[in-house]
Amino acid sequence: GESVGLHLPTLSVQEGDNSIINCAYSNSASDYFIWYKQESGKGPQFIIDIRSNMDKRQGQRVTVLLNKTVKHLSLQIAATQPGDSAVYFCAESYGGYQKVTFGIGTKLQVIP
Amino acid sequence: DTAVSQTPKYLVTQMGNDKSIKCEQNLGHDTMYWYKQDSKKFLKIMFSYNNKELIINETVPNRFSPKSPDKAHLNLHINSLELGDSAVYFCASSQGGGGIAQHFGDGTRLSIL
Numbered sequence: 001g002e003s004v005g006l007h008l009p010t011l012s013v014q015e016g017d018n019s020i021i022n023c024a025y026s027n028s029a030s031d032y033f034i035w036y037k038q039e040s041g042k043g044p045q046f047i048i049d050i051r052s053n054m055d056k057r058q059g060q061r062v063t064v065l066l067n068k069t070v071k072h073l074s075l076q077i078a079a080t081q082p083g084d085s086a087v088y089f090c091a092e093s094y095g096g097y098q099k100v101t102f103g104i105g106t107k108l109q110v111i112p
Numbered sequence: 113d114t115a116v117s118q119t120p121k122y123l124v125t126q127m128g129n130d131k132s133i134k135c136e137q138n139l140g141h142d143t144m145y146w147y148k149q150d151s152k153k154f155l156k157i158m159f160s161y162n163n164k165e166l167i168i169n170e171t172v173p174n175r176f177s178p179k180s181p182d183k184a185h186l187n188l189h190i191n192s193l194e195l196g197d198s199a200v201y202f203c204a205s206s207q208g209g210g211g212i213a214q215h216f217g218d219g220t221r222l223s224i225l
Contacts, residue, residue, distance in 0.1 A: 008153055034213055043116070043202050043216030044155070087153055099168050100214070102155040 008087070010107045019077040021106045023090030028071060030092035030101075035064060035075045038087045038105065047075070047088075077108075085110045115139050118203050118217040125193060126225050132189045133220045135203030143167075144186035145214065146178060147202040155202070161186055190222075198224045 013019045025033065031052040036044035050057045050064045050073075057064050063076040073090050087105040116137045125131055137144065145168075146158040160168035164180045175191045186203060200221050204214040 032212075038153075041218065043204070043218050044214075045216070046213040049213055089155065099157060099160065099170075101157075105153050105155075 008105055008107060010109060012109045012111060013080050014111050015080060015082060017080055019075075019080045019084070019108060021075045021077075021088050021108065023073040023075075023103045023106075025071050025073055025090065025092045025103065026101070027092060027094060028068075030094045032093045033064070033066060033073050034091045034093075034100070035062075035073075036089045036091060036102075037084075038089065040086075044089060080108075080110050082110045082112055084108060114217075116203055116205055116215050116217040118201075118220050120220060121218065122221050122223075124223045124225065127193055127195060129193050130189070130191045131193060131222070132187055133201055133203075133222075134185070134187045135217060136185050137203075137205040137215070138184065139205055139207070139215060140184075141205035141207045141215070142183055143206045143208060144180065144183070145204040145206075146186065146188050147204065147216075149200045149202060149219070151199070159186075159188075193222075193224050195224050198222055 034049040035047040037047050038044045048059045048062050048064050050066050055066050061078045065074045087107050089105045090103040091100045093100045119134050143162045145160045149155045158172050159178045161180045163183050177189045180186045200219040202219045203217040206212050206214040
């Protein structure tokens with residue numbers, strides 16, 4: 001399944017299916033992007049990052065795709081598991097600043 | 113071992129009171145942050161310190177005052193609490209800045225009565 005939108009959307013996927021979570025970022029000068037996962041009652045947890053000189057990066061069961069032309073970022077989760085249920089945030093930053101701007105999250109619900 | 117720990121986890125208080133939230137990280141990071149997360153899950157940076165020096169100070173009322181006694185600690189003091197301050201406050205740390213991956217605490221849920 002896929003999700004788009006700027007308000008906290010909910011994406012429901014069947015266990016075992018692939019998930020795609022989308023994010024539109026705002027600053028064309030951003031050069032570093034991060035995906036975070038936030039479980040209920042916990043703080044955000046780093047999943048994967050990508051720099052602007054790349055368009056794809058793979059981790060364990062996760063892939064991040066970056067399209068700078070349309071300022072779009074996506075997180076693909078392969079073989080989604082119940083433990084993947086959480087709110088997912090994309091974040092962007094630029095230059096040498098510490099400021100990170102978070103996007104509006106997407107809630108992923110995995111149906112067993 | 114908890115990498116970034118915040119206390120208290122829950123804070124319920126009356127409007128007008130002054131309260132503090134403490135944060136400690138044992139990762140040896142040089143940069144620490146405070147974020148506010150509202151009821152719609154929107155996460156916004158408030159402050160950032162690098163080696164005890166204030167780097168980022170977003171448009172935050174001056175009722176909020178961060179204090180960093182050393183690079184492992186960043187506390188947040190809030191004066192004259194208002195209803196709109198109700199939120200979850202997260203502390204985070206990273207080694208270096210530039211938005212590099214941050215480690216977050218589990219948050220302090222502040223409720224103003």
